[in-house]
Amino acid sequence: MPELPEVEVVRSGLAPAVTGSTVLAVTVFDERSLKRHDGPAEDFVERLTGARLAGPQRRGKFLWIPIVGGREALVVHLGMSGQVLLREPGTELDRLTRISFDVESPLHGILRIDFVDQRIFGSMAIDDLVETPDVVGQLVPTQVAHIARDPMDPDFDDAKFFAALGRRNTGVKRALLDQTLISGVGNIYADEALWAARIHYDQPTGALSRPRARTLLAEVRLVLGRALAEGGTSFDAQYLNVNGESGYFSHSLNAYGQQGLPCPRCGRPIVREQFMNRGSHFCRYCQRVRGAARI
């Protein structure tokens, strides 16, 4: 489940290969991987073939590569299982490759970029770039325009986030996963940040004190930052193997997937509960709902 750190690893790994490169050919093996694209596969292929690519950008879990000389970008969302792999031409295709690009890169010559996605929750698209309301002159794809900035973005507005939390009347994990409030956080890092901040996943946002909200945001940044640091070193820049899953750091998880294991802080077992159609992992002792009048 690629979240912000995994997507950033892909972005930074892709940057030297695609920036300034020209698309020579595009092959769509599975049109379902274009579900975000408004048009048939032929349209996708036509508009991309011959295009020159600029440096890849990211907001939250969305990645996009602007096309030079226009107001369009190739948008990439990895979904649950998407990977972007840089390969030498002629390398055998992974069985689950959905889309493949041949590009000519100024730094690395001719390369193949493969979009591999087992579950096909991810997708690619060509999308128009539009102004964002919050920062003048910054362009994002229309599909990304409704997403909030992510907490690693220097323009992320902490005060605005806290105010939005206060206005919301919902559980705090729901808010963390709401990409329109804060982007880039998924199930794994939400559980990890809540564990670190000692907050229960269903703690009402309205009853979250400002200091505790501050702690939570700080822990979100710490968790993401640690994962970025580990992910950044785990792929082989020399061989340009950009892999969305390379950044999984199971050895450093305290709560996610740790059900039945002792809480690293208090030793009581981490439990897993079903919440929002997914698993929530937490310590019943360290993470309790508080501050709210319970009826």
Add this chain to the structure above:
DNA sequence: CCGGACTCCTGGTTGC
């Protein structure tokens, strides 16, 4: 505004 249910999807695992 809110939350729940549902959709997309398939490889790996579990269960009979």
Add this chain to the structure above:
DNA sequence: TGCAACCAGGAGTCCG
């Protein structure tokens, strides 16, 4: 051994 059921969940949509 063989097959079916189940599980993982990001994001969007729809409905009460």
